[in-house]
Amino acid sequence: MRIKKDHSGSFFVSIGTFSDRFRYAIITFWLIAAAGVFFLAPQLSDVVTSDPNGILPASAPSNIARDLAEKYFPEQSSNSQAVIVIEAEDAWGLTDAAPAIKSLTAYLTAALDEEVVTKVLSPSDPAYASSLISPDGQVAMLFVGFRVFSDDPGVEESLSIINTQIARLPSTLHGYVTGSAAIISDYSKLALDSVDRTIFITIALVIVILLLIYRAVVAPLVALVSIGLSYIISAGIVAWLSSYGLTVVDFTQTFLIVVLFGVGTDYCLFIISRFREYMGHAEADGRAESRHAIAHVGETITSSAATVVVGMIAMSFASLKLFSNTGPVLAIGVSITLVAGLTLTPALLSVLGTFTFWPSHTREPAKHSPLWASLARFVTSKPFLPLGLGLIVLVPLALWGQGLMQSYDMMADLPAKQSSRQGFAVLSEHFGAGEMQPLEMIAEGIPDAQTPVGLARINELTNRLLSVDGVVDVRSLTLPQGKAQTGTAQMLTIPGQIMSMVDGLSSYSRAQDAPSSAASAFSLPATGFAALRDYFVQVGEAYPTIRDLGEYSATLQSLDSLESEILVRAPDVLLSAQLLAMRLLIGQIPALFESTSGTGLPITELTGQFQTIQGYFTQMVTAYPEVLAMSGYQELMASFETLQQSAMSSLSSQFLLGGGQNLTLTDAQKSLLIQGVAEIGLALDHLVSDVETLLPRAMFIPSDMGEFADTSGLLGALAQPLGSFADVLRALAGEVSVRGIETHFLPLSLLRGSAKEGFDDLIATYSTANGERARFQIVLQDQPYAKASMATASQLRQDFTVSGGYHLSGVSANVLDLRDYLKRDTLQSMALVILGIAVVLVILLRSLVAPLYLMATIILSYSATLGISRLVFEGIFHQDLTWWVPFFMFVLLVALGMDYNIFLMGRVKEEVAKSDNHQGIERAVAQTGSIITSAGLIMAGTFAALMAGSIVGLIQIGFAITVGVLIDTFVIRTTVVPAIASLLDKWNWWPGHGPNSKS
Numbered sequence: 001m002r003i004k005k006d007h008s009g010s011f012f013v014s015i016g017t018f019s020d021r022f023r024y025a026i027i028t029f030w031l032i033a034a035a036g037v038f039f040l041a042p043q044l045s046d047v048v049t050s051d052p053n054g055i056l057p058a059s060a061p062s063n064i065a066r067d068l069a070e071k072y073f074p075e076q077s078s079n080s081q082a083v084i085v086i087e088a089e090d091a092w093g094l095t096d097a098a099p100a101i102k103s104l105t106a107y108l109t110a111a112l113d114e115e116v117v118t119k120v121l122s123p124s125d126p127a128y129a130s131s132l133i134s135p136d137g138q139v140a141m142l143f144v145g146f147r148v149f150s151d152d153p154g155v156e157e158s159l160s161i162i163n164t165q166i167a168r169l170p171s172t173l174h175g176y177v178t179g180s181a182a183i184i185s186d187y188s189k190l191a192l193d194s195v196d197r198t199i200f201i202t203i204a205l206v207i208v209i210l211l212l213i214y215r216a217v218v219a220p221l222v223a224l225v226s227i228g229l230s231y232i233i234s235a236g237i238v239a240w241l242s243s244y245g246l247t248v249v250d251f252t253q254t255f256l257i258v259v260l261f262g263v264g265t266d267y268c269l270f271i272i273s274r275f276r277e278y279m280g281h282a283e284a285d286g287r288a289e290s291r292h293a294i295a296h297v298g299e300t301i302t303s304s305a306a307t308v309v310v311g312m313i314a315m316s317f318a319s320l321k322l323f324s325n326t327g328p329v330l331a332i333g334v335s336i337t338l339v340a341g342l343t344l345t346p347a348l349l350s351v352l353g354t355f356t357f358w359p360s361h362t363r364e365p366a367k368h369s370p371l372w373a374s375l376a377r378f379v380t381s382k383p384f385l386p387l388g389l390g391l392i393v394l395v396p397l398a399l400w401g402q403g404l405m406q407s408y409d410m411m412a413d414l415p416a417k418q419s420s421r422q423g424f425a426v427l428s429e430h431f432g433a434g435e436m437q438p439l440e441m442i443a444e445g446i447p448d449a450q451t452p453v454g455l456a457r458i459n460e461l462t463n464r465l466l467s468v469d470g471v472v473d474v475r476s477l478t479l480p481q482g483k484a485q486t487g488t489a490q491m492l493t494i495p496g497q498i499m500s501m502v503d504g505l506s507s508y509s510r511a512q513d514a515p516s517s518a519a520s521a522f523s524l525p526a527t528g529f530a531a532l533r534d535y536f537v538q539v540g541e542a543y544p545t546i547r548d549l550g551e552y553s554a555t556l557q558s559l560d561s562l563e564s565e566i567l568v569r570a571p572d573v574l575l576s577a578q579l580l581a582m583r584l585l586i587g588q589i590p591a592l593f594e595s596t597s598g599t600g601l602p603i604t605e606l607t608g609q610f611q612t613i614q615g616y617f618t619q620m621v622t623a624y625p626e627v628l629a630m631s632g633y634q635e636l637m638a639s640f641e642t643l644q645q646s647a648m649s650s651l652s653s654q655f656l657l658g659g660g661q662n663l664t665l666t667d668a669q670k671s672l673l674i675q676g677v678a679e680i681g682l683a684l685d686h687l688v689s690d691v692e693t694l695l696p697r698a699m700f701i702p703s704d705m706g707e708f709a710d711t712s713g714l715l716g717a718l719a720q721p722l723g724s725f726a727d728v729l730r731a732l733a734g735e736v737s738v739r740g741i742e743t744h745f746l747p748l749s750l751l752r753g754s755a756k757e758g759f760d761d762l763i764a765t766y767s768t769a770n771g772e773r774a775r776f777q778i779v780l781q782d783q784p785y786a787k788a789s790m791a792t793a794s795q796l797r798q799d800f801t802v803s804g805g806y807h808l809s810g811v812s813a814n815v816l817d818l819r820d821y822l823k824r825d826t827l828q829s830m831a832l833v834i835l836g837i838a839v840v841l842v843i844l845l846r847s848l849v850a851p852l853y854l855m856a857t858i859i860l861s862y863s864a865t866l867g868i869s870r871l872v873f874e875g876i877f878h879q880d881l882t883w884w885v886p887f888f889m890f891v892l893l894v895a896l897g898m899d900y901n902i903f904l905m906g907r908v909k910e911e912v913a914k915s916d917n918h919q920g921i922e923r924a925v926a927q928t929g930s931i932i933t934s935a936g937l938i939m940a941g942t943f944a945a946l947m948a949g950s951i952v953g954l955i956q957i958g959f960a961i962t963v964g965v966l967i968d969t970f971v972i973r974t975t976v977v978p979a980i981a982s983l984l985d986k987w988n989w990w991p992g993h994g995p996n997s998k999s
Contacts, residue, residue, distance in 0.1 A: 011298075012294055012295050012296075012298030012299055012302075012342075013291070013295045015294055015295075015298055015342050015343070016290065016291035016292065016293070016294035016295045016298065016346060017291055018343070019290065019291070019294060019342070019343050019344075019346040019347045019350065020287050020288075020290055020291045020346065020347070020350045022347075023346075023347035023348075023350045023351050024347075024351070026343050026344060026347040027344065027347050027348065027351070030229050030340065030343075030344045031229070033229075033233055034228075034229040034232045034233055037232060037233050037235075037236030037237065038232050038236065040236075041235075041236030041237070041239050041240050042239045042240070042242075042243075043239065044235040044236075044238060044239045044248065044253050044256075045192055045195065045253065046239070047239050047242040047243075047248050048188070048191075048192075048248045048249060048250040048252065048253055055249075055320055055321050055322045055818070056320065056321070056814065056817055056818060056821065057319050057320070057321065057821070060814075060817040060821065061797070061802060061807070061808065061813070061817055062808065062809045062810070062813040062814045062816070062817045063809075063817075064802075064807060065440070065441075065442060065807035065808055065809035065813065066809040068442045068773075068807050068809075069440055069442055069775070069807075069809055072442065072768045072773050072775075073442075073765075073768070073775050075118075075764065075765075076765055076775065078118050078119075078145030078146055078147070079146055079147060079148055079149045079150075080146045080148070080149055080150040080155060080179075080180045080181040080184070081143065081144065081145050081146065081179040081180050081181055082143075082144040082146070082155075082158070082159060082162060082177055082178075082179045082181045082182050083141050083142070083143055083144075083177070083178050083179035083182070083423065083427065084104075084141060084142040084143075084144065084162060084166065084175065084176075084177055085139065085140075085141050085175065085176040085177070085178060085423040085426050085427055086101060086139065086140045086141070086142070086169065086173055086174070086175055087138065087139050087173065087174040087175075087176070087426050087430075088138055088139070088172065088173055088174075089138075089172065090138060093138075093172055093173070094133070094137055094138060094139070094140055095137070096172070097140075097169075097170065097172070097173055098124070100169060100170055100173070101122065101123060101124055101140060101142070102122075102124040104122075104142070104165055104169070105120060105122035105124045105125075105142060107165060108120050108142070108144065108161070108162065108165065111161055112144070112158050112161060113154055113157070113158065115147070115154070116146055116147060116148060116152070116154035116155065116157075116158055117144060117145065117146060117147070117158060118145040118146065118147050119143075119144075119145045120142065120143070120144050120145075121142065121143040121145075122142045122143075123140045123141075123142070130481075130485065131481075134430035134431050135430075135431075136430060138430060139426060139427070139430040139431070141427060141431075143179075144158070144162065144179075144181075146158070146181060150180055150181045150184040150185065151184070151188070155181050155185070156185060158181075159177065159181060159182060159185055162177055163177055163419075174426075176419050176420070176422050176423025176426060177419055177420060177423060178419070178420040178421075178422075178423030178424045178427065179420075182419070182420040182423070183410060183411065183414070183420045183421075183424075185420075186414055186418050186419070186420045186421075187250070187410070187413070187414065187951070188250055190414070190415075190418075190949070190950045190951050191250035191251060191253075191254065191949075191951060191954075192250065193949070193950065194254055194946065194948075194949030194950065194951060194954055195250075195253050195254050195257065197945070197948050197949060198254055198257050198258060198945045198946060198948070198949070199257055201945035201948055202257060202258060202261045202941070202942045202945045203224065203261070205938070205941035205942065205944075205945065206220065206223065206224065206227075206261060206265050206938060206941075206942070207220050207224070209934065209937055209938050209941065210223060210265070210269075210938075213269070213934050214272070214276075214357060214360075215360055216356070216357040216358060216359070216360050217358060217359065218352060218355060218356050218357065218358050219272055219356050219357055222268065222272065222345060222348045222349065222352070222356065223264070223265055223268035223269070223272070223345075225344075225348065226264060226268055226337075226340045226341060226344050226345045226348070227260060227261055227264035227265060227268070227337065227340075229340060229344065230260060230264055230333070230336050230337040230340045231256070231257065231260050231261070231264075231333070231337075233336055234256065234260065234332055234333035234336045234337070235253070235256065237332060237336075238252075238256070238329050238332060238333075246325055246328070246329075247321050247325045248325065248329065249321075249322050249325065249326060251322070251326065251884075251953075251954070252325065252326045252329050252330075254946065254949075254954065255326060255329075255330060255888070255892075256329060256330060256333050257942075258942045258943050258945065258946060259308075259330055259333065259334065259892070259896075260333045260334070260337050261942045262896065262938065262939040262942040262943065263304075263305065263308060263334055263337060263896065263899070263939075264337040264340070264341065265935070265938045265939075265942070266301075266304070266899060266903075266935040266938065266939060267301045267304070267305070267337065267338065267341035267345070268341060268345050269931060269934060269935050269938065270297050270300065270301055270903065270931065270935070271293050271294065271297055271301070271341060271345050271346065271349070272293075272345075272349070272356070273931045274292075274293040274296055274297050275289050275290060275293040275346075275349050275356070276357065278292055278293060279354065279356075279357075284353075284354070285353050285354070286349060286350055286351075286352065286353030286354060286356070287350045287353070289349070290346040290347075290349040290350040291346070291350075293346065293349070294342060294346050296910070297906075298342060299844070299906065300844075300902060300903060300906035300907075301338065301341060301342075302338065302342070303840055303841075303843075303844040303902050303906070304898070304899040304902045304903065305334055305335070305337075305338040305341075306840045307836075307837045307840050307841075307895050307898045307899065307902065308330075308331075308334045308895040308896060308899070309331045309334050309335055310833065310836035310837055310839075310840060310895070311833045311836065311837065311891045311892075311894060311895030312326075312327040312328065312330040312331035312334065312891070312895070313327060313328070313331050313836070314327065314829050314832035314833045314836055314891070315327025315328075315330075315829055315891055316328050316331075317828060317829070317832060318825040318828065318829055319821045319824065319825055320818070320821050320822065320825055322884060323825055323829070323884075323887060327891075371929075372925065372926045372927075372929030372930060373926040375925065375926075375929065375974065375975075376921075376922045376923070376925035376926040376929070376978070377922060379925060379974075379975055379978045379979050379982065380918055380921050380922045380925070380978060380979075380982045383978075383979035383980070383982040383983045384979070384983070386975035386976070386978075386979045387975070387976055387979035387980060387983070389975070390971055390972075390975050390976040390979070391976075393864075393971070394860050394861070394863075394864040394967070394971065394976075395860070395864075396867070397863070397864035397865075397866075397867030397868055397871075398860055398863030398864045398866070398867055399863075399867070400867035400870060400871070401863050401864065401865070401866025401867035401868075401869070401870055402863070402866070403870070404866050404869070404870045404874075404880075404881060404886065405874065405880040405881070406819075406880055406881055406882070406883045406885075406886065407785075407879070407880035407881065407882055407883060408785055408790070408815040408818060408819065408883045409783075409785035409786075410785065411424055411785060412785070412879070412882075412952065413882055413951055413952045413953050414950075414951070414952075415950050424436065428783055432472075432779070433780075433781070433782055433783035433786075434472055434473075434779045434780035434781055434782060434783065434784070434789070435779055436783065436784065437784045437810060437811045437812075438475075438777045438778055438779045438780070438810060439777070439778040439780065439784075439793065439796070439808060439809070439810035439811075439812055439813060440775065440776070440777055440778070440808070440809050440810050441465070441775070441776040441778060441796070441800065441806055441807065441808050441809075442773055442774075442775055442776075442806070442807045442809075443458075443461060443773065443774045443775075443776065443800075443805060443806050444772065444773050444805035444806075444807075445772065445805045446458065446767070446771065446772055446773060446774045447771070447772075448770070448771035448772070449477055449763065449766075449767035449768075449771035449774055450746050450763065450767075450771055451542075451771070452542040452543065452742075452743075452744060452745055454767075454771055454774075455477065455478055455492065455744035455745065455746070456742050456744055457774075458476055458477050458478050458744075458766075458767075458774050459476075459478040459479075459742070459744055461476070461774070461776065462474050462476045462478055462479050462776065464799070464800075465776060465778055465796075465800075466483075468792065468795055468796060468799060469792065469795065470780055470781050470782070470788060470789065470791065470792030470795070471778055471779070471780060471781070471792060471796075472779050472780065472781045473778075473779035474776055474777065474778055474779070475766075475776070475777040475779075476766055476774065476775070476776045476777070477492070477762065477763065477765075477766035477767050477774060478492055478744055480762055480765070480766065482779070488762070492744050492745070492746065493743050493744055493745065494539055494543070494546065494733075494736055494743035494744075494745050495733040495734075495736050495737045495743060497535075497745065497747050498729050498730075498732060498733040498736075499729075499730070499733050501532075501726075501729055502726045502729050502730050502733070505722045505723065505725060505726035505729070532559060533556070533559055535747055536552070536555060536556060536559070538745075539552075539745060540552060542745060543741065543743060543745075545739070545741055546736060546741060546743070549732070549735055549736070551728075551731050551732040551735045551736075552732060554728055554731070554732070555728050555729060555732050558724070558725050558728040559725070562721050562722070562724075562725045563697075563699075565721050566699070566721060573699045573700070573701060574697070574698070574699060574700075575620070575624070575691055575695060575698040575699065575700045576688060576691045576692050576695075576696070576698070578616075578700060578702075579684060579687060579688045579691060580688055582613065582616075582684065583681060583684045583685065583688060586613075586677060586680055586681050586684065587681055589673075589677045590673075590674045590677060590678070613640075614640065616702055617633075617636075617637075619700075619702050620700055620702070621633070623700055624695065624698060624700070626694070626695070627687075627690075627691070627695075630687060630690040630691070630694070631686060631690065632683060632684070632685075632686030632687030632688070632689065632690045632691075633687050633690070635682075635683035635686055635687075636680065636683035636684060636686075636687055638683075639676065639679040639680045639682075639683045640680065642676060642679070643673075643676035643677070643679075643680065746759065746763075778796070778810075780792050780793075780812060784810065784811035784812045784815070785811065785812075785815060789812040789815075790812055790815055790816050790819065792812065793808065793810075793812040793813050793815075793816045794816055796808055797813075797816070818883065819883070822883060822884075822887065825887065826886070826887055826890070829887070829890070829891060830890060833890070833891055833894055833895065834855055834859075834894070837855065837894065837895065837898055838851045838852075838855055841854055841855070841898075841902070844902065844905070844906070844909075845905060845909065845989070846989065846992050847988060847989045847990060847991075847992060848990060848991060849984060849987055849988055849989070849990045850905065850981070850984075850988045850989070853977075853980050853984075854898070854901045854905070854977065857901070857972050857976050857977055857980070858893070858894050858897050858898055858901065858968070858972070859894070860972075860976075861893065861897055861964055861967045861968050861971075861972050862889065862890055862893045862894060862897075862964060864967060865889065865893060865960055865963050865964035865967060866886065866889070866960075868960075868963050869881060869885075869889075869956065869959065869960045869963070872959065873956060873959075879952065879956075881956055881960075882952060882953030882956055882957075884953065885953055885956045885957050885960065888957055889957065889960045889961065889964065892961055893960075893961060893964040893965070893968070896939060896961075896965065897964060897965060897968035897972070899935075899939075900932050900935070900936060900968050900969060900972070900973040901968075901972070901973060901977055903928060903931075903932050903935070904924060904925070904928055904932060904973050904977060904978075905924075905977075905981075907924040907927060907928045908920055908921055908924040908981065910924070911923045911924045911927075912924075917981075917982075917985050917986055917988065918982065918985070921978055921981050921982055925974070925978050929974070932969065932973055933969055933970070935969075936965055936966065936968065936969025936970070936973075937969070939965045940961075940962045940965040940966050940969070941962075943957075943958050943961040943962045943965065944958055944959075944962045945958065946958025946961075947959055947962075
């Protein structure tokens with residue numbers, strides 16, 4: 001075949017000439033560039049992420065809400081979590097597993113890095129047992145919160161430690177690790193496995209198909225070298241860019257492989273095929289032929305690459321980072337692959353020459369198949385028939401595809417046997433689907449949560465949330481343990497607090513024979529009746545309606561009478577009286593030393609008395625923390641410590657070494673003891689003075705304190721008056737409840753010790769320190785990814801608006817934002833892709849009509865592919881398409897599928913310039929049939945490799961693109977486009993006159 005004069009633009013002639021003239025320098029440059037990037041750039045697999053926090057923009061409502069939760073409730077928030085699920089065959093098995101769970105908790109608490117882990121919550125802690133053990137007692141979970149996001153290396157290291165320990169659980173237990181960190185870790189590992197599998201399958205497919213096409217060994221290697229170097233450089237550049245803020249999702253690497261190998265092979269295929277055509281004459285040496293190949297097909301493959309780059313750049317304007325960051329990455333890769341195709345590929349062909357097609361020695365180009373020639377004649381002679389047949393097949397599929405359902409369930413994307421998915425399923429079954437990842441709402445502008453007004457507002461919001469369809473439970477400051485456990489919630493209401501007093505008083509009056517347990521059960525009067533009076537005064541100030549009740553006045557009167565009666569019946573209940581009695585007894589100890597000079601000191605008795613005294617003060621400061629600040633108490637504790645460290649420790653050692661019950665004191669020891677006891681007595685004098693001044697009417701009922709406080713006598717004296725007071729309290733609580741008064745109240749004046757700490761923790765969990773913001777946990781009826789949960793989240797957003805100061809976060813809120821942003825991104829990207837590719841087609845074809853029907857056919861192909869995908873995945877596998885699949889389907893199918901239309905129309909344009917429209921179309925279809933079919937098979941094969949992965953979304957996108965490319969190759973390009981072009985004839989080129997002005 002003689003090479004005719006080039007009709008292409010001078011730019012591509014210059015490119016071909018440049019690639020031939022500097023062929024060795026070009027090959028060297030690409031090799032050095034690839035080696036430099038490979039050794040200097042980070043590995044792309046090391047910078048990818050699966051964390052969904054990186055998908056939504058920072059301005060997404062759920063992200064704003066999450067940031068607010070982290071800001072105002074840092075102790076309750078974690079950027080990622082691991083949930084360890086321990087399942088027993090029955091409740092008895094879990095009971096037997098308690099030691100193993102406790103051991104696991106202790107190990108993880110010690111082994112996990114504190115800079116990575118915020119907390120480890122375990123059912124071994126009684127405070128969390130009720131919430132971390134399932135109602136049926138068969139499943140327990142441990143919660144590990146992380147300070148960092150799931151893609152942090154520290155999280156992966158922690159998960160490795162956790163999984164190692166889970167494997168060591170007894171054989172009677174089944175352990176799983178789920179939660180956001182584990183799910184994302186599994187997702188990332190599967191995606192990377194898919195990358196390795198995809199590379200292997202793609203390379204194998206490319207080699208096999210190219211060997212079948214060329215029946216030569218070297219030609220496939222030319223393509224693989226060009227594409228391989230392009231990929232290495234592209235991956236390195238993208239990895240470098242990640243350090244400058246570009247987020248690279250793990251799917252990006254997978255798409256980069258299949259897209260570059262797909263388009264790169266197509267570009268090389270067209271260049272090598274045209275090169276082979278020109279090698280058909282005897283004088284051919286490869287150099288001129290490589291120049292002319294680029295001169296003739298350079299514009300076509302550049303236009304083809306431009307459509308892909310335009311489509312990818314259009315993605316960069318999306319709000320979802322999965323799309324906006326993937327688009328530029330693929331655009332970079334395709335651009336580099338195009339440059340390699342225009343420079344490196346012809347340079348290799350120029351060097352190899354006839355050896356390119358070794359071991360074949362024929363210089364004749366491959367003959368065009370008679371099948372394509374016959375098909376071309378049929379399509380151009382009877383265009384209505386193939387066009388009608390194509391539309392009859394594709395239009396119904398396209399219409400069916402419009403009803404496609406999308407899934408936002410990240411769990412459904414994982415294989416069923418994955419540990420994180422299994423653990424999630426176990427938790428859903430035993431704890432309830434909505435309990436796994438409840439929604440969280442931050443409400444701003446709340447009055448101080450520690451006031452009745454603030455509590456009433458929080459309770460109102462709690463009830464409003466509970467009334468929303470799809471919400472099964474709410475946890476808040478006024479309902480901290482949800483609907484199922486209302487004990488704590490009742491303690492935040494005045495009737496609940498009063499009845500708690502009644503229960504304590506009743507227990508006390510019944511416990512005359514059990515003083516120790518009674519004092520423990522009745523905790524409120526341990527602080528004295530002054531605290532009770534303060535409480536009721538505060539209640540009256542907060543609720544005038546209650547203050548006006550007759551039962552309220554009766555309560556205060558009864559309290560006054562009770563206090564006076566108690567002081568008469570049991571004066572020892574006064575704290576100051578107890579301290580004076582203790583002072584008198586301690587003052588008698590020195591005399592004990594003198595009276596035992598002959599028999600020895602009863603060291604056991606003396607040590608026990610001092611321990612009892614210290615126990616008394618431990619109880620007392622718990623009831624009255626203000627005593628801790630008194631100077632007399634501080635002197636007393638210092639005196640005890642001095643005595644303990646000197647005299648008593650010496651005597652105890654002597655007693656242990658000598659044996660017996662009594663010790664004979666030396667004069668020095670006796671002097672030391674007398675001095676220590678005197679200092680204690682002096683300190684007690686100061687404390688008595690402080691108490692009489694600051695707490696003159698303070699009452700205290702300790703547990704059994706031996707001779708220092710006759711608790712049993714107090715019990716007998718107080719039983720009857722306390723029982724009467726309980727009846728008055730019961731009447732007040734009943735009246736308040738009957739009247740239905742909103743009575744949430746924090747009894748701060750009554751809270752002491754661990755009770756106060758518990759309420760402080762409760763307030764910190766659900767309210768900020770200034771009380772202006774409140775936190776609500778919202779448990780939904782369905783699992784967080786379900787459509788019903790999205791509908792509930794949407795309803796919550798409507799009822800509790802951001803403008804009203806409400807911010808909703810959590811998985812269902814994230815998914816809701818994802819759906820909303822996806823709709824906007826899809827419409828925007830579709831418009832940009834269609835417009836951008838249309839511009840490229842107008843420039844290539846110098847026509848307004850041809851680009852219109854070419855875009856219409858490719859959109860028809862995409863819609864039909866949607867229909868087939870719906871038939872397969874919904875109809876056969878009962879799966880909805882993963883949410884991102886239709887978006888990528890559109891961009892990739894429109895951009896890549898347009899390649900074949902461009903390859904065809906580029907040849908049509910070239911052939912029409914030699915003849916007329918009818919003959920040009922027929923010859924173009926005949927001559928490009930084999931090569932475009934081969935290119936389509938290669939592209940379909942590269943995407944089909946994705947179906948070998950484990951992630952459902954990748955399987956779906958692999959299937960869809962494979963089907964779409966095959967539709968473009970065998971239906972759109974083969975029949976529909978040539979038929980339309982034949983029908984339009986010269987109008988294809990309107991408003992111009994076409995490549996051949998005579999036609």
